[in-house]
Amino acid sequence: MDRSTTPPRVPRCPPVALALQGGGSHGAFTWGVLDRLLEEVGNDGLRIDAISGSSAGAINGALCTLGLADAMNPEGAARARRLLSRFWESVGERALLGGNALLGGYVPTPWKGWNIDWSPTALALEMASLVFSPYDYPFYSNPLLPLLQEVFTAEALKRLNGSAWPKLHVCAVDVATNQRRLFSQPHIGTDTLLASACVPTQFQSATIDGTTYWDGGYMGNPALQPLVTKSQDIIVVMINPLHITDVPPRTARQILDRLNEITLNTPLVLEIDAVHTVNKLLGKLPGAQAKATGYQQVRLHFICNERYMQGLGAAGKSNATPTFIHALFDAGRETAERWLRRSHAHIGRFSTCDWSEDGRVDVGAEVVDPVLRGAPRPTRSPGGSRPAGDKITIT
Numbered sequence: 001m002d003r004s005t006t007p008p009r010v011p012r013c014p015p016v017a018l019a020l021q022g023g024g025s026h027g028a029f030t031w032g033v034l035d036r037l038l039e040e041v042g043n044d045g046l047r048i049d050a051i052s053g054s055s056a057g058a059i060n061g062a063l064c065t066l067g068l069a070d071a072m073n074p075e076g077a078a079r080a081r082r083l084l085s086r087f088w089e090s091v092g093e094r095a096l097l098g099g100n101a102l103l104g105g106y107v108p109t110p111w112k113g114w115n116i117d118w119s120p121t122a123l124a125l126e127m128a129s130l131v132f133s134p135y136d137y138p139f140y141s142n143p144l145l146p147l148l149q150e151v152f153t154a155e156a157l158k159r160l161n162g163s164a165w166p167k168l169h170v171c172a173v174d175v176a177t178n179q180r181r182l183f184s185q186p187h188i189g190t191d192t193l194l195a196s197a198c199v200p201t202q203f204q205s206a207t208i209d210g211t212t213y214w215d216g217g218y219m220g221n222p223a224l225q226p227l228v229t230k231s232q233d234i235i236v237v238m239i240n241p242l243h244i245t246d247v248p249p250r251t252a253r254q255i256l257d258r259l260n261e262i263t264l265n266t267p268l269v270l271e272i273d274a275v276h277t278v279n280k281l282l283g284k285l286p287g288a289q290a291k292a293t294g295y296q297q298v299r300l301h302f303i304c305n306e307r308y309m310q311g312l313g314a315a316g317k318s319n320a321t322p323t324f325i326h327a328l329f330d331a332g333r334e335t336a337e338r339w340l341r342r343s344h345a346h347i348g349r350f351s352t353c354d355w356s357e358d359g360r361v362d363v364g365a366e367v368v369d370p371v372l373r374g375a376p377r378p379t380r381s382p383g384g385s386r387p388a389g390d391k392i393t394i395t
Helices: 025-044 056-068 074-098 118-128 144-151 153-162 191-194 252-284 288-292 322-346
Strands: 014-018 047-052 167-174 181-182 206-208 211-215 232-237 299-303
Touching: 014 056, 025 047, 025 056, 025 074, 025 232, 025 288, 025 322, 047 056, 056 074, 056 144, 056 153, 056 167, 074 118, 074 288, 074 322, 144 191, 167 191, 181 191, 191 206, 191 211, 299 322
Parallel strands: 014 047, 014 232, 047 167, 232 299
Antiparallel strands: 167 181, 167 211, 206 211
16 A cells, blocks of 8 residues: 555544653563553554653653654554654664663562662762773763664664654753754754663763854753644653652662752753743733743643652662563653553543642642643533542542
8 A cells, every 4th residue: 555645544632742861771661551542553642742751751752753654554653653662772782782881680689679779889980980981981881872773774764854753852961052953854863862772971072063062951851842833732751750759868879869850850840831821822812812822732641650669769770681671661661651541532632640739749649730721620511520620539
């Protein structure tokens, strides 16, 4: 069948944009989330129009985009799932064959789970990073490069960059100017993905057209700004928890872990605040005036498992052993499944997150702020259906 003459099927669900956080090997959690969401795409239950990602989120986004490129149908969804699986399986295989520097054959314990923050090897590597940099190794090579080249061949990059949708946005940080750079088609390449995933204590900086870049997560984890004009529904896949239960952090490792999470979440929190502010302003304007601004109400959705992720620790972001990768994948799929059961029907209608009076967002709640959808909170219908503002309890 000639795909060029066959119009794509129109999914029953309104289009969404995906915002994918980075976080090293913890990005395998996002792999699991995407695997489940792509099943929904294949069933005409979801349409992905744009993706923004940083670091591991950028790689996941590029794999998803490559699979879906101009083919938002079961074939494209299945291809995207295969590409994601191929990449993350390769990550685990290379870590196993090459001798993972952190874990080897580590098995989670009942006390610490997958957390290796107190592993002697992890501590030693962290101490070494305070003295030595990636530039001190004469035979340095970026371990991500062969993994990316295996999937993103010249032909694959041509397909990705020639795709009209989904639109992909990859974030990196200009080291010299302290500015973030967003790369989109037709400027996506392995160098772009390496730049977005360049943690400076682990990798030598990436240079593109004479400009030096570091990990995009420092200034957009992920960037929401390029998505707000693409879709009114943005699904943020979280890796770094916004909320933790054990406060204040008391041990040195707990403090460092929380600092890492806060640092990498800060750009996202600021953009969430900006979206909320614009939504409030639009909600106060008459329809014609609101339309004349060129902005639109944005509905935010969050797929996250904060209780699970906060127990992993920061050092585990460098653990790429197959057992850990697959545990993260399973957690991501399960989390996405729960989210779809409770929130899929709300896409295109209202945000599935709770905004308190001081502007903080509770990503675990399903309480709807009427400001976010620009309409009064509905009342319960005579038939007894749940009003949109009721809290959904998951047991």
